[in-house]
Every structure is written in structure tokens, then in C-alpha cells.
Amino acid sequence: MQSQSNPIYPVLWQDNQVLLINQTLLPNQYEVVKINSYQDMAKAIKTMIVRGAPAIGIAAAYGLYLGARDIKIQERETFFKELEIIAEELRQTRPTAVNLFWAISRMLKTVSETAGTVEDIKQILLKTAQEIQAEDLETCQKMGxxxxxxxxxxxxxxxxxxxxxxxxxxxxxxxxxxxxxxxxxxxxxxxxxxxxxxxxxxxxxxxxxxxxxxxxxxxxxxxxxxxxxxxxxxxxxxxxxxxxxxxxxxxxxxxxxxxxxxxxxxxxxxxxxxxxxxxxxxxxxxxxxxxxxxxxxxxxxxxxxxxxxxxxxxxxxxxxxxxxxxxxxxxxxxxxxxxxxxxxxxxxx
Missing domain, CATH: 3.40.50.10470 (Translation initiation factor eif-2b; domain 2)
Structure with a gap:
């Protein structure tokens, strides 16, 4: 058996923000970019700070949550409309990677199936993004x-x-x-x-x-x-x-x-x-x-x-x-x- 080093996590949820390894700087420089808004996430995906279809999907899921977190509206239907605008902006970042669309669709489906207040929905969105990330890690190990x-x-x-x-x-x-x-x-x-x-x-x-x-x-x-x-x-x-x-x-x-x-x-x-x-x-x-x-x-x-x-x-x-x-x-x-x-x-x- 070969020894293994510390795992590499390109997308990480920590301290109420997303941390991305800046892949545009590797291998000469290791930098972590802090993402606190969906706009920053969209830019990170488009400029390939984060890349690879599954990682893009995970990043987009967190991006949708970050966008939802900043919506101040408490009325559900209006909140949903604002959330769809954010989702569409994220969809436009990389048109070929289907995981991006899959992750956003899963997040929006969770919203449509969630009862309760807007604040309840926001927490479910974060939980779903974390589930997408955990499932992908397990999926990759199974594929290996x-x-x-x-x-x-x-x-x-x-x-x-x-x-x-x-x-x-x-x-x-x-x-x-x-x-x-x-x-x-x-x-x-x-x-x-x-x-x-x-x-x-x-x-x-x-x-x-x-x-x-x-x-x-x-x-x-x-x-x-x-x-x-x-x-x-x-x-x-x-x-x-x-x-x-x-x-x-x-x-x-x-x-x-x-x-x-x-x-x-x-x-x-x-x-x-x-x-x-x-x-x-x-x-x-x-x-x-x-x-x-x-x-x-x-x-x-x-x-x-x-x-x-x-x-x-x-x-x-x-x-x-x-x-x-x-x-x-x-x-x-x-x-x-x-x-x-x-x-x-x-x-x-």
C-alpha cells in the first residue's frame, strides 16, 4: 500500500464563507480566495479560480446559498423570484459543464419542496450545498x-x-x-x-x-x-x-x-x-x-x-x-x- 498525504479540498465552507483554492496561480503560488457573495462566486467560476465540472457544481450550490442569504425579502414568492435571478447569473458562467446546472436545479428543487419561512429555506439551501459536496467526495471514492x-x-x-x-x-x-x-x-x-x-x-x-x-x-x-x-x-x-x-x-x-x-x-x-x-x-x-x-x-x-x-x-x-x-x-x-x-x-x- 502506498502512503497518502493530506487531502486537497478546492471548495471549503468555513466561518460562514466559501474558501476556494485559486487554481489560476498553481503550481507557483498557493492562495485561498474568500467568497462571500454570489457575484464573487460567479466571477470565480467564470475566471477558472475554481474549475472542473463537479467542483463547479459544488461552488455554484454554495453561490446560490450566498445569494439567498443576502436577500432581505421575507415574502416567499418574491424571494423565489429573486433567487431565480441569482440562479440564472450562475448558470451563465460556464455553459458546457452540466454539473453546474444539475447542482442549481437540485438547490431550486429543495426550495420548492421546503415549507416554512424564508429563513428556514435559507438554512435548507446551505444544508443541501453541504450534502452535494459530501456526496461528491463519496462518489469519487466509489469511482476510484x-x-x-x-x-x-x-x-x-x-x-x-x-x-x-x-x-x-x-x-x-x-x-x-x-x-x-x-x-x-x-x-x-x-x-x-x-x-x-x-x-x-x-x-x-x-x-x-x-x-x-x-x-x-x-x-x-x-x-x-x-x-x-x-x-x-x-x-x-x-x-x-x-x-x-x-x-x-x-x-x-x-x-x-x-x-x-x-x-x-x-x-x-x-x-x-x-x-x-x-x-x-x-x-x-x-x-x-x-x-x-x-x-x-x-x-x-x-x-x-x-x-x-x-x-x-x-x-x-x-x-x-x-x-x-x-x-x-x-x-x-x-x-x-x-x-x-x-x-x-x-x-x-
Whole structure:
């Protein structure tokens, strides 16, 4: 068994406020941002101080509570209208991550089902946000255990590749894809993790690598265009990625570059797995063509820090996500078990 370090919690409720690890500064600087209003939370989500679909959902749930806390109206119907305005502002922050919408919907459903005063409703909202956070941590640990079931049999130790960051920083504190890798490390099955740097925001190089270093997990960072070479040289046994939204047929939206990774995985007979909680599955969308793809500011491409990479006068295209077709995914690992993409509907509650 491998030793474990202190857990990483990117979203924390403490002293009547939300504490966020500022992921835009890692790995060079560790900073905690204090959030006391829904406006501050919306800004934190939009600017990627907090990121990763499950973590965004948790942050949005707390953001909705913070907004509710500041509403001074005591009449229920007027309170509900004010709360919906706050919810809509939070929804607009990141359009692709379905956990954001799922968490807000759950919070509003709790409101509609709660009798009592406005103050009673506010307390229930806080309790629900805390439940969402606790459930996500438990869910991630279950996915980590379920992911062990798809690994090749012992005694082989494995080298696994992941893209972007789907770890503790992207969830309540354990991870989806990186959660499986954590579980493999704890079980003594992991030799090394390869982390795609994940252009343009470098979440793999900055965040996944940072998490691995914190826990002593051997990690090798590669540029995104090295993955095919590594597979050709038989350095990779399997690929595990997270998801921001999964359609009912198994098509999966994840950080830009995931689709290309799935294509080359199939070419080299490397199994490609998606790890995501049920809250990431959008059963209302028939396929991935219907998933909205967020486009971000071109500065993410043309500069790194204060250094400009591109000449003036060029155009940019900066989609934050792409969609991997279900036929490229060997299996989807959830808290309820491992299923083929075509079997997703069997998990619908």
C-alpha cells in the first residue's frame, strides 16, 4: 500500500464563507480566495479560480446559498423570484459543464419542496450545498474503486495517461479520472502517470502534476502532441479522462484535445475510459452534437503569462471542449459501476 498525504479540498465552507483554492496561480503560488457573495462566486467560476465540472457544481450550490442569504425579502414568492435571478447569473458562467446546472436545479428543487419561512429555506439551501459536496467526495471514492475493476490483471504495474485535470482540484477532493489513478497508486498497481500538459491553459502540467507531487505519485508531463509517440513506444497501458457533459448515447464533452487522444488510443489499441459521476450525464441530450461548446478568450492561445507567443494580425479559434464519440470509449466509470456507453440509459434513475 502506498502512503497518502493530506487531502486537497478546492471548495471549503468555513466561518460562514466559501474558501476556494485559486487554481489560476498553481503550481507557483498557493492562495485561498474568500467568497462571500454570489457575484464573487460567479466571477470565480467564470475566471477558472475554481474549475472542473463537479467542483463547479459544488461552488455554484454554495453561490446560490450566498445569494439567498443576502436577500432581505421575507415574502416567499418574491424571494423565489429573486433567487431565480441569482440562479440564472450562475448558470451563465460556464455553459458546457452540466454539473453546474444539475447542482442549481437540485438547490431550486429543495426550495420548492421546503415549507416554512424564508429563513428556514435559507438554512435548507446551505444544508443541501453541504450534502452535494459530501456526496461528491463519496462518489469519487466509489469511482476510484470501480476503476480498479477495468485495470489489467496483476502482477503488472501500469503506466496510465490522463488529460487536463480530473483530480481533487476538479471535484470535492478525490477526483474522477485522477481518482482512479489515485486508487491504482494506493493499491500498488501504478508505476507512473503520464499527464498531457493540456493546452492552452496547461491544467495537466500545472494542476494534475501538482496533485501528483503532493502525494508522491510518479508523474511525467508530456506535451499534448507527444501522446501518439508514447503509445507507439508502448509506454501507455490505458487512458483515463474526466467529462464535463455526457449525452445519453455516451458521446462525451471534455477538455479540448480529448477527442484526438481517443482517436490515437483506438489506433494503438490502448483502452480509453471516461470517469464521471451520474450528475455529469445529461439524459435530456440524445447525442454529443447537442452539447454547447464554450469558446474562451483568444489570449489563452496567444500568450502565456505576460509572454506573447503569436504575431499581431492573426485570427484565433479557442473552443474549451471537444466531443468524443461514444464508439471511441471502451467504458464509462460511474459511482454505480462500469458500463459501455450504449448502456448508459440503464443507470438513469
Amino acid at each position: 474503486d470501480n476503476g480498479l475493476l477495468v485495470l489489467p490483471p496483476e502482477p503488472q504495474k501500469l503506466t496510465l495517461l490522463t488529460h487536463c485535470n480530473a483530480g481533487a482540484l476538479a471535484t470535492a477532493g478525490y477526483g474522477t479520472a485522477l481518482g482512479v489513478i489515485r486508487s491504482a497508486w494506493t493499491a500498488g498497481r501504478l508505476e507512473r502517470v503520464y499527464a498531457d500538459e493540456t493546452r492552452p491553459r496547461l491544467q495537466g502540467a500545472k494542476l494534475t502534476a501538482w496533485e501528483c507531487v503532493q502525494e508522491g505519485i510518479p508523474v511525467t508531463v508530456i506535451s499534448d502532441n507527444m501522446a501518439a509517440h508514447c503509445m507507439q513506444k508502448r509506454l501507455i497501458h490505458a487512458v483515463f479522462v474526466g467529462a464535463d457533459r455526457i449525452a445519453a448515447n455516451g458521446d462525451t464533452a471534455n477538455k479540448i484535445g480529448t477527442y484526438g487522444l481517443a482517436v490515437i488510443s483506438q489506433m494503438h489499441n490502448v483502452p480509453f475510459f471516461v470517469v464521471a459521476p451520474l450528475s455529469t450525464i445529461d439524459f435530456e441530450l440524445a447525442n454529443g452534437d447537442l452539447i454547447p461548446i464554450e469558446e474562451r478568450h483568444p489570449s489563452e492561445i496567444y500568450q502565456v503569462g505576460e509572454t506573447r507567443l503569436c504575431p499581431d494580425g492573426v485570427d484565433y479559434y479557442n473552443p474549451a471542449f471537444d466531443v468524443t464519440p461514444a464508439n471511441l470509449i471502451k467504458a464509462i466509470i460511474t459511482e454505480k459501476g462500469v458500463v459501455k456507453p450504449s448502456e448508459l440509459l440503464t443507470l438513469k434513475g
